[in-house]
Amino acid sequence: MTALAASALLVPAAARADVSEAELTLGFDRLAADRVVKISLSVTSASAVTNVTAHLRYLSSTAEPYATLQLTRTQGTDDDGVWEAEYRPDIAARPGVSVVDTVITTADGATTTRRAGFVDCYTTTIEGLAGSPSVVDADHPDTTLRGRLMVRRSRDEAAEPAAGAAVSAADAKATTGADGSFALNVRGAPTVDASAQGPLCSTEQKAPVTVAMQATEISARLTPGSTVAPYTQMSVDGKVLRHGSAGLAPAAGVTVALDLSSGLADRSPLQVRTAADGTFHAFFTAARDVGVSGTVAVEAQGGGFLTGSKTSLGTMNIRNTATIDDFVLLGRPLAYGEAIVADGTLVVRPDFTNVTNLPVYLEYSRDGKTGWTIWARQTLDRPKAFYFNTTKPVTQDGYWRFRYPGGPRNTAAVSPVKYIDVKYRTQMYDFNASPEPVKKGKTITVKGLLYRFMDKAVPGPNAPVSIYFKPSGSSKWSQVATVKTASSGWFSKTFKADKDGTWMASYNGSANYFASDKPSDYVDVR
Structure with missing residues (x-):
């Protein structure tokens, strides 16, 4: 050599x-x-x-x-x-x-x-290296490696045992015996290494052990959501499972990394390792620049006894957060044919870019869930308070809301939904208590006509009308009768004249109609 x-x-x-x-x-x-x-x-x-x-x-x-x-x-x-x-x-x-x-x-x-x-140094070799068992996996990871460390001093001499030498594999260590033999209890299939020591050269050999790799699968969720404001603290929580010999089992100690599109994170997120039950918690801070969108994925890195796996968490968007506050609807219940008057405030945070030209819609729905239509609209130069004084007549009950559709840098915003009850107005006509004056003990007739204002004024049939009397010199009204209007809208009731006083009629309203006015008439009893 x-x-x-x-x-x-x-x-x-x-x-x-x-x-x-x-x-x-x-x-x-x-x-x-x-x-x-x-x-x-x-x-x-x-x-x-x-x-x-x-x-x-x-x-x-x-x-x-x-x-x-x-x-x-x-x-x-x-x-x-x-x-x-x-x-x-x-x-x-x-x-x-x-x-x-x-x-x-x-x-x-x-x-x-x-x-x-x-x-x-003298050349060394590892001879007869074998593992028992020779096949390991995540459920049965341990094996014992046995072999002999031999040293050869020249080409003309045969190799002989290297006694008392240090041998290691991963964290396991041993000292060779007189015959150069060693035994190492290890996990997996590490490399056996005899480092240079004294006159012995270093040598190494991969353990002849087969690792039966198990597949992994990873599940995770991104919170607080896919669209967030700049600098939002993001969390990725999930679990890694392995396909073990007895079925799915937690994969402990697996390195998990986040794979984020450029520009999504304030800085590169740290890698984490799964707990004993396979769960993990990773986190990062959303970047400052609004308008950035990109994908978020989670990768369970392979190695040891497990293959890697990866799952996508979809698209993440960094946007200003828009809200609609202080939504007020005036005139509830609303008279049939009147117009909506409403106001609110559009708020955009943190708005580093000073957004402008913001459309705001006043919308209507019959059931408050579907069929939303734009009733009125306006465009704000900046996020601020706004006011709608519409002219379009409202003719039916329904639900109302404000909506800002959002944009490339801002989230959409919808106000709370509010209900408006639309009722028909009513009014008394030709109210009269007669005769006047009248002799005591004679008959007084109280009558009038009730109208309802729908698309046009029509008589109000079969409506209960309350009749009140207030004696002269008193401030207290007493209900003395309730009558129903005829199909013509007229009502009439007779009373025995007893004392001077004022007569009054009132329709008190219903689910569909406002109460009427309260006309009165004084009768002098002699």
């Missing part, structure tokens, strides 16, 4: 030499019987090379030299030649790394240094 080392490293010298090229190589056959290091330096210079000296140092380039060699030119000329020397290192005294510095002196008195190194 041959080990070569080459270097073009220029080590600072006392003065600048005229060396244009210098290459140092070291030849060292660890299995050769003589174990000689062959030093070879090729040099090209503008003036003659007058001397080449090699200094050998142990373990460190700053250690004191343990040997100094004079190199002899074996080829070429002093201007362009090859200088060589040989050295047999003492492996018992100095096993491991040695540094060789060659100092080139030229005719101008300047020096140039080239550096290389070699490792003096």
Whole structure:
């Protein structure tokens, strides 16, 4: 076996030499019987090379030299030649790394240094490495690795056991026995490593164990939602499961990473690991720039006993948050044919971009769930309070709301829904209490006509009308009768004249009709 080392490293010298090229190589056959290091330096210079000296140092380039060699030119000329020397290192005294510095002196008195190194050690191998069991998975991850560490000192000698040497695999460690044997209890199929130690070279071998990989699946949710304001604290919560030998099982200790489109996060989110039950919680801060959209995905990274998996959480949008506050509807219930008067306030936060030209709609629906239609609209120059004083007549009950449709930088906003009950107006006509004056004990007739104002004024049939009387000198009204209007809208009721006073009639309204006015008439009883 041959080990070569080459270097073009220029080590600072006392003065600048005229060396244009210098290459140092070291030849060292660890299995050769003589174990000689062959030093070879090729040099090209503008003036003659007058001397080449090699200094050998142990373990460190700053250690004191343990040997100094004079190199002899074996080829070429002093201007362009090859200088060589040989050295047999003492492996018992100095096993491991040695540094060789060659100092080139030229005719101008300047020096140039080239550096290389070699490792003096005996070749080692791992023989008979086997795992029991030879197949592992996430449910049965443990195996025992057994083998022998052997050392060979020369090509002419057979390998022999390397006793008392350190061997490791992952976190497991062992010391070889007299026959070089070792046993390591490990998980999975790690590499068995015997590091360089004393006169032994390092060696390694992959464990001959098959890992039966199990597939994973990942589920997750993004909160608080897919459309959020700048700097919103985002959470991704989910679970990773593996397809184990007995079915789906939690995948513990799996690294989970978030895969976000550029511009979505204020900074790159950290990776997290699943808990014992397979759950995980990851988080990040939404970026500042509104109008940015991109995809969010979660990846369970593979490795060990599990394959990776990935799931998409859809598109995330960074927008200003719009709300409609202070929604007020005036005139409830509303008289048939009157117009809607409403006001509210459009608020946009944080609005770093000072948005303008914001459309706001007043909308109507019969059931408050479907069939929303635009009743009136206006455009605001900035988020602010607004006022709707419409002229279109309202002729039926229904639900009302304000809506801002949103835009590239803002979320949409809808106000709370409010109900307006639309009723028909009513009014009394030709109300009269007669005769007047009247003799005590005679009959007084109280009558009138009730009208309902729909698309046009029509009599109000079969409506209950309350009749009240207030004696002269009193402030208290007393209900004395209730009558129903005829199909013509007229009502009439007779009373026995007893005392002076005022008569009044009132229709008190219903689910579909407003109460009427309350006309009155004074009767003098004599």
